[in-house]
Amino acid sequence: MNKEKKIMNSEKPNYGYTAIKYFIGISIVGLIGLIVVMFTFFIEDPLKSIIFMLIFPIAITGLYIGALYIPLYHSILRTNPIKDVWKHILKDFRGDEQVLDIGCGTGRVSINIAKHLVSGNVVGIDIYSGVSGSSPDTAYYNAEIEGVRDKVEFKYGNVLDIPFPDNAFDLVTAGSVLHEIHDDKEKLIVLNEIHRVLKPGGKFVSIEILRDVRLYLALLYFAFVWKTKNFWETLLSKSNFKKWQSETHTQFLNLGIFIGQK
Ligand SMILES: C[S@@+](CC[C@H](N)C(=O)[O-])C[C@H]1O[C@@H](n2cnc3c(N)ncnc32)[C@H](O)[C@@H]1O
CATH class of the missing domain: 1.10.287 (Helix Hairpins)
Incomplete structure (x- = not known):
C-alpha cells in the first residue's frame, strides 16, 4: 500500500x-x-x-x-493550543476576509483560519521544502477532511517574492515560518513583501517559537534557528510595518505572537 x-x-x-x-x-x-x-x-x-x-x-x-x-x-506540535492562539487572534473577524498563509506546509494554519471564515478564502503558499509530507495534495486532503475544501487554495510560492499584487489581503499569517528564512536581510525582505500584499489596515500575524535555554539543553539544532522575542521586535521595527505589537503565549515553550498592521 x-x-x-x-x-x-x-x-x-x-x-x-x-x-x-x-x-x-x-x-x-x-x-x-x-x-x-x-x-x-x-x-x-x-x-x-x-x-x-x-x-x-x-x-x-x-x-x-x-x-x-x-x-x-x-x-x-499538538494542534489544540495553537488553534487557541489563532482563535484569540480571529475573534474580531467578519468572516469575509481574504487571507494569505505563507509557508502553509500541510495546511494546518490555513485550515484553522478557514474554519472561521464564512465567505472569505485562504490562499496558502509554500516552497514545500520543510515539513515531511508537505505538498499541495496533502494540504488539500487535510482541508477536505476538516470540511473547508471550498475555502482554501494551496499553491507553490516563495515568500521572498510573494506572487500576488499589492493590497490584496486582509490578513497574512505565518505559522512558524519566518525562522526558516535563515538570512536576516532576507527576513526583512519577507516582512516588506508581506506589508506590500496587505490591504491598508490589513494585519500580519506571525507565530514563532522563542529561543530559550532548554533548547540548548536539548542539544536541539533549533536552539540556533529560533530567535528571541527581542530579535523579532527589532526586525519588525526595521520593516515597513509602523504599527505592530507582540505577545508571549506559554505552552511549555514560549510562543511569540507578532501582529503587524499596515
Ligand atoms: C515549520 S513549517 C510550518 C508549516 C505550517 N505553517 C504549520 O504551521 O504547520 C515551515 C514552512 O515554511 C516553508 N518555507 C520555508 N521557506 C519558505 C519560502 N522561502 N517560501 C515559502 N515557504 C517557505 C517550508 O517549506 C515549511 O512548509
Missing part, C-alpha cells in the same frame, strides 16, 4: 509530524536500560561493571531525550 493510500484510509488530517513516536521509543529503551542497570546490583563483578558501563549511558541518554524532547515536541 503506498503512502498516499495509507493517508486516505486513516480519515484523519495528516499534518506531517510523526517523530514523536521515535522519541517515545527511545525513552522506553532508556527505561528498560535503567531497570536492567538496577538488576546489576544483584550480580557480581566483572559482569556487573561491564553491564553497568554498557547500559547505563544508553539508559540515561534515552531518559534524557524523553524528558526533554517529548514535552517539547508535544508542546510545539
